[in-house]
Amino acid sequence: MSSNKKYWKSVEELNENSSIVETLKQNEFVAEIPTDEFLGDKETLQETSTTRRDFLKYVGFSTAAASLAACEGPVKKSIPYIVQPTEIIPGVANYYATTIADGFDFASVLVKTREGRPIKIENNTMAATNGSANARVNASVLGLYDSLRVQGPKKDGESISWETFNAETTSELTKIAAANKDIVLLTQTFASPSTSKLVSEFSEKYGNVRHVVYDAVSESAALDAYQAKYGERALANYDFAKAMTIVSVGADFLSDWQGGGFDSGYSKNRVPDHGKMSRHIQFESNMSLTGANADKRVPLTPTQQKLALAKLYSYVVGGSVSGTLPEHIETAVKSAASQLKKAGSKGLVVTGIQDVNAQTVALEINEALSSKAFDPKTPIKTRQGNDKAVAKLVADMKAGKVGAIIMSGVNPVYTLANAADFVEGLKKTKLSVAFSMKVDETSSEVQYIAAAPHYLESWGDVELKKGHYALIQPTIRPLFDTKQFQDVLLKWTGNDVSYHDYIKEAWGSTILGESSFNKALHDGVFVGTIDAEIENVAETEETVEEPSGNAARALAASAKSTEGLELTLYTKVGMGDGQQANNPWLQEFPDPITRASWDNYLTISKADADTLGLTNKHVANGALNGSYANVTVNGVTLKVPVMIQPGQAKGSVGLALGYGKTKGLKTEMQTGVNVYVLYQGFNNVQNVTVEAAAGEHEFASVQLHNTLMGRGDIIKETTLEIFNTYDKEDHEHGWNKVPKVSLNHEETPVTSPEVDLWDEFDRSIGHHFNLSIDLNACTGCGACVIACHAENNVPVVGKTEVRRSRDMHWLRIDRYYSSEESFEGDNEKKDNISGLGSSLSEFGEMENASENPQVAFQPVMCQHCNHAPCETVCPVAATSHGRQGQNHMAYNRCVGTRYCANNCPYKVRRFNWFLYNGNDEFDYHMNDDLGRMVLNPDVVVRSRGVMEKCSMCIQKTQKTILDAKRDGREIKDGEFQTACSAACSNGAMTFGDINDKDSKVAKLLKDDRMYHLLESVGTKPNVQYQTKVRNTTEA
């Protein structure tokens, strides 16, 4: 029976008399097909001799030709040198010592070059100062191959030649000098003796020259305090290796505080040695890297920090200050003071409060303790910015008093809070020149862009600390038509020598003495004779014994509680002040604390977030979404995403500088919000009002705010007291017990051969590589992550892919929070759970991090299991084990089943979802002819559909072996390195051969603190971890 239902598409069809329906029945396309577009041109059509048949023939032929051509392999050309430079042997790397000095990062580094191309930054182990490269310095090599660099000088956006540039600017400068107007050099901190000399020569020639040094992230307060006390505009130099009790009030000294570089000294005393290790107490608002490493962390607002520091002064030095702190903070300050006193000269106080009084107080406390860690002879010279001078300059420019402004290494339009004033002032200057590598916010506003070279193409010198010099030398010929600031300065002063000769001359006459310039250039560093002890200008007998305490009182008085929340602006380990924002490695580098990449955000405590109605939630694909908030400072409002941060002090919020750039970088890198506009008056603490805003932000976090849930076999932790008192296998207090499994209903250690599923392979002959990671020495800084990226050609995948958990990092640094006050509390809570009801509720509670959690970092890479679960499930034997302990991965054999990743208990395998080096969707360095120059030729670039993972830098171990074979010698301990172990200047990673019984790593294998990750699984990894010990002893 047929249905009587009538189906209709539009109401019109129901109208039987509709003409439209009738028309539609006849005509499928209502609108006329626009054939005229390609058939309309009758003339051309008629003229052409190509018939339809011919056309089909052509199509057929070209298809056949294309497929035939595809059968033949490509012809590869090899072009040798005409005259091969003697120092270059194709296939052999050369190393050059140089120094990065970009105004924010200062470090002596070694640059690895292959066939003349710099491809990697390594630590300069010969350097006594700043010889360690942090994550940003490691990534800086990619900046050389930035495709958006300015390729030659420009005037008003048009390319000009250097001759024109020199002629025009020189004549303009002469005119301005004759008109008696100000010529201003606005530069980064160069800390360069030669540049200073050159600037003074420039001043002599033109007169009326003002050199304003501008640090985007100011340390002016600390400089002022030091200058007032010691008569020199510099920063106090602290050797944390000489401090056993460290109290930090708001100083994030493990990342960028006062120029950074303090972490390697700090880590030396963090490893328990003969039962002793340093004690670190941190008072801070934001959860910083330093706070995460502290033995005791006290969250408090910035105002409370001031008061706490003042009180600390009064308890340590004497005197009294007014003001009250909440009781628990007061107790903590008292306890810190008594510990400091006990430590005496082994105590150290540092502060990050941007306040002259606060900095003075810290200096005074250290003086009162006669802290050995403080070295008055070698103050740090790498920050010289002067806030007042910058402020005055902007005012002068607005008033039209400045005739010419020449900028180098700065981007004030991006980094100044009052950028609009600056832009207005720029328009009033007659001549404006910016030495810049990019057409960025500032250089797009000036008349002349002087294309500046990357530091790997430049000459230079730096005085990192007083008497500690470093040289900058080019490692490649300039890629573009660039000239460095100093070379042009020389031209302007009418000097025809090159800057290289100028430095050589200057060093020869003042710095080197009898030493050779070539040796200094080879080493990259030179320690000169350090002048006789700097006399303390304020130092008279009385002041040392009875410090006035004025500063402390003033500090306490300035600590007035305010309405609303207090915002602390900070810099991230990955992004710093933002000058490397176009660096995809750094954008994708997850923040060590929040583990979010490609973003900055407002960090806020859970309590405050709840009050304000701000939320974070997890979405179905495992990613994190957060609400937006409007943050207002003195009428400036920004809409920023919110990240609820465990450990953030109630009443305080944090925001990272360095994001939100809009010019001179690829669209993909234009991430986050520029919060320099809130950095008003160069004060990193601002009173803000925060209110919820509409919308939801998508974060790209590689890890959520996970707690450890009391799973002690992931990160083993103990306290110094227990560590010193009990055996690791102690029945009750054992802190590093070997897990037991049941064998015939008997508890058997998982390490015993009877419980093993696999037969043991004898690895006692030859090399057997092990990597040891000391969780006590690791600060979580992430230098290893970037070093691994650079060494192993790890692709960048972008924000949306990271959000899908498709990040490619071979090495990740997991961060765990405790849900109780400490991890130990978690363990106790877990052990005390009994019954279904309690387990349901309490396990649920344990998922949430505490208000002030303990934090633990754990670098995890492929564990190179001797009994590897991944190897047994590979259907094509693409992953197999080597005798030397490495788990091999033959990419060309992999068919991409991903069984191995599923079977890996450590989740360290990474799958190439796309051809990251040949897919325009991924516009990062690998898809860019220039960016590809950074690739390591010894490591294959993986293609789509294959699994990849840490190889334990097999290319490096193989090279070490080959070098030894060629020389016919044995290999000494320390020669074997992986990229991560070489990058770690904190001594957290030790790599070597455990079959060499005298090697460091073999000894570490027998260490009491040694454990393997998830030992209970029985995978027998070749990566060892050293149990984290916390010095929780109060008093």
Next chain:
Amino acid sequence: MKKSYQSLEVNLTNNMRQVIHRILSKNILRFGLIILLAFTTTLSAQEEDPAKGKSLFNANCAACHKLDKKMTGPALRNVETRLAESEGLDREWLYAWIKNSAGVIKSGDAYANKIYNEYGGAAMTAFPQLSNEDIDNILAYTAVDPCVTNPKPGCPNYVKPPGETDSLEGGNSGSISNEIILGALAILFMLLAAGLYLVNKTLRRFASAQNIELPEDSKRTPLWKAFVQNQFLMIVVAIFFLLSSAYFVYGYLSQIGVDQGYEPVQPIHYSHRIHAGDNGIDCKYCHSSARVSKHSGIPSLNVCMNCHKSIYEVAPETATEEYSKEFYDGEIKKLYKAVGWDDAEQKYTGETQPVKWVRIHNLPDFVYFNHSQHVTVAGVECQTCHGPVEEMEIMYQHAPLTMGWCINCHRETNVNVKDNAYYDKIHEELSKKYGVEELTAAQMGGLECGKCHY
């Protein structure tokens, strides 16, 4: 003599032993000639040794002098007789000149000054280290008749090399006779078949004439139909067909990307035969980075110019049938153009044109191969992988460069542990473990994936 040679030639067959015999007899012949000539032409100084002279000449003089061509200095063929005849200078003068030419010029000697000015004031290096005896030897070498050392067309003793012989009869006659026999047999069979057919036909005619019923063949299914109907046979054939096509497809697929024998045309016709073969230049003189690097390296052009600054043409005897002397000289000119060398002015112009060689040995990106490991550490001869390069007029890929090929060698080759402290301990322990005297590369771990793929 010539006759005996020819008779040898006549007897030439494809027999190998006889070839060897021929070469031997040819050598004996030459040797005899040299001795004969040595005795006849240099009666005055019997100790003089042209062979020694040749090596001395090559070591000391050849940089500036050639026997038959002006170079930096004059041609030296029969220099002694020439000087004696035209200038009346004796051997003593030559001694003095060679040992200290500057002194002779200073002394105001007319001919010395003349020659000095003729060659643009280029002073000849003094050779005080050469003894009179050495000089005698060199002079003896210069006096050797070129026809003796290297018979060429035009020399009385010139014999055509065997390759050039015009005798085609031997080999071909055999093959022709074979063909004739086969042809004759074929004709015979054809005749036989025709005869049988005719006989059959005649018999049938007889039968029909006598009305004899011929037994009719029962209608049988044709063979092919029977074959098709037999399922078992069909399945067997299908399987056989599938297997064999799989075999050929697999064979075809596995040779894709294997470029054994790849012999591309290069921008400059560089002959390894001349350099590595005839001149015996060590491979690593040019490919020096093979000692220390993963790449063997294509020599930069300045390495070529180390020699080619003075070698601007090939010796006439270098030319082959296929490539004339002019051709080779032209290729040297190409080098000069690339490197920017003005041969006439003897200086660099600075106008260079990099040479875009076609790369012959291409390993895929996912393979790590290190030359120094094989060349320096293992002491493997270049020829092991690259084949008889010294015989290659045009370089080609000798080995398949497949993984199986690599692995076979690793399985068969012993590790070169001699005088290498790195191997001392590991070799002793491992060889004990495996119970062998010497370890192969495979036993040392040379088959592990990660050793070459990372």
